[in-house]
Amino acid sequence: QLAVVVHGQPGTGKTVWTQAVAKEILVPLGYVIFILDHDAIANFVPPTYIERICIVINEADNLAQNRASEVAQYNNKTEHILSLLDGTLYQSVIDDSGIQMQQRLVILMTCNTTERLDPAMLRKGRVDLIYEFTQLFV
Numbered sequence: 001q002l003a004v005v006v007h008g009q010p011g012t013g014k015t016v017w018t019q020a021v022a023k024e025i026l027v028p029l030g031y032v033i034f035i036l037d038h039d040a041i042a043n044f045v046p047p048t049y050i051e052r053i054c055i056v057i058n059e060a061d062n063l064a065q066n067r068a069s070e071v072a073q074y075n076n077k078t079e080h081i082l083s084l085l086d087g088t089l090y091q092s093v094i095d096d097s098g099i100q101m102q103q104r105l106v107i108l109m110t111c112n113t114t115e116r117l118d119p120a121m122l123r124k125g126r127v128d129l130i131y132e133f134t135q136l137f138v
Contacts, residue, residue, distance in 0.1 A: 003107040003126060005060065007114050008133030014110040017133070018056050026054045026106060046103060054106040060121075061111035 006014045022033045031052040036044055038059075046053045114122060114130065121127065 001105045001107075002128050003109070004129045004131070005109045005111065005114065005117075005122070005127050006131050006133055007061075007111045009136060010112060011136050012133035013135070014133050015058055018058075018108040018110055021108060022054050022056055026052075031104075031106065046105065048103075050103070052104045054108065057107065057109045059111060060109035061113055061116040 006017060008014055019035075022031070027033065029052065031054045032050050033054045033056065034044065034046075035056040035058070041057060044055075046055070111117065122130065
């Protein structure tokens with residue numbers, strides 16, 4: 001499993017970069033790409049029949065907000081994303097034969113700021129790389 005967070009001002013190329021990594025690197029390696037928006041993330045469970053999955057979560061700072069904030073108290077998206085990162089969500093799914101396939105999971109997240117993210121998101125062991133995009137492309 002690999003989880004990457006890229007952050008920076010709007011217009012720095014975060015979304016374009018994640019889509020390019022997914023399309024140009026991961027798809028040729030056999031990964032199936034899921035781009036999840038605000039509504040899709042709440043109910044997403046990686047299909048058990050797919051071995052290599054890449055999940056792209058744009059605007060993660062609006063989805064995985066700090067659970068101490070009042071806004072985050074009204075949704076479960078933070079817990080759902082943490083479950084994806086921990087592997088507890090997709091590893092708890094067992095197929096009909098009772099045999100669990102070992103899935104390879106890459107999660108690429110973009111956000112404008114890491115300050116609104118739940119601190120548990122950025123904990124070592126959940127996110128492998130955090131990179132700030134600073135160059136504006138106008």
